[in-house]
Amino acid sequence: MTPRTPAPEAGEVAEAGEAADVRREPHGPPGRRVPVRRLVVVPAVSAVLLAATYLWISQVPLDAIARNALAGGNAWLRLWQHVRLTAVSTFWVLLIAVPLGIALTRRGLRRAAPVATAVANVGQATPAIGLLALLVxxxxxxxxxxxxxxxxxxxxxxxxxxxAGLRGIDPQMVEAARGIGMSAAGRLLRVELPLAVPLILAGVRTALVLNVGTATLATFVGGGGLGDLITTGIQTQRMAVLVLGSVLTVALALLVDWLASLAELALTPRGLEAG
Structure with a gap:
């Protein structure tokens, strides 16, 4: 007769199950999962849009005026100017708006917050072309x-x-940080700003897209950019030049918003992601 193997005791089964669970669990903090749709859709749409525009322009007969507007890397130059205008203006927006927003939520300057917000509202309510004309x-x-x-x-x-991000923080969390001896700077850098990051990044994303659109008006004040192609196409009635400038602007806005959304996801502290 074949000897019977004794059945394992309940404690041994539990220990074996725990060991298997430990082996299956990945070490370290769980990574963020970025939906494939979020990574692929916008670049794919932009690529299809640019490819279709290129194929269309390559099939359209261009006269001397259109060729002159698109020759010598002129389109690439205007695109680079547009990117530079967007990047530099957004840098200055961050340098001004974030410190000012922090200052206006501190106790000594809270009364000035409505005035600063009203001034900023006037700046955005003014038509962009009118604002540029006044600045000239x-x-x-x-x-x-x-x-x-x-x-x-x-x-x-x-x-x-x-x-809004700094004002929306639970006061009890700030009081708890004060209670363990954190300085005002420590509370701001280690508690308040990390909790306000999602809203701040959403504002930066909006500002980036606004700047991509507003940069097309830089052509009227000698600033260059893709607006040069658009106005040239309108003034000379060359559809290929107009379409190229417009499509490049749309594709750039889509890609900038896509990159900003990925940066927003990457820079948001763990546990604060939306959804």
Whole structure:
């Protein structure tokens, strides 16, 4: 007869199950899962849009005026100018709006918050082309005028979101940080700002997209950018030049918003992600 193997005791079964669970669990903190749709859709749409535009322009007969507008890497130059205008203006928006938003939520400057918000609202409520025209009187023609107008136009989303993010923090968390001996700077850097990051990043994302659109108006103040292609296409009635400038602007706005959404996801502290 074959000897019977004794059945394992309940304690041994539990220990074996726990050991198997330990082996199956990954070590370290769980990574963030980015939906494939979020990674693929916008770049794919932009690529299809650009490819279709390229194929269409390559099939359209171009006269000397259209060829001159698109020759010599002119489209790439205008695209680079557009990206530079957007990046520089957004940098100045961050440099102004985030510290100002922090300052206006501190006890000594809270009374000035409505005034600052009203001024920022006026800047965004003013039509962008009218604002640029007024700045030309003061600053003259050039990229600096365009950048100044873009900063004034885009400062409101970052300023208001910074203030809203800091004001929305649970006061008990700030009091708890104060209770364990944190300084005011420590509470701001280690408690308040990390909790306000999602709203601040949402404001930065909005400002970026606003600046991509507003940069097309830089052509009217000598700032360059893709607006040069659009206005050239309109003035000379060359559809290929107009379509190329418009499509590049749309594709750039889509890609900038996509990159900003990924940065927003990556920079948001763990546990604060939406959804």
């Amino acid at each position: 009187i003061w600053l003259g023609i050039g990229p600096s005028t365009a950048i100044t107008g873009m900063v004034v136009y885009a400062v409101l989303p970052v300023l208001s979101n910074t203030m």
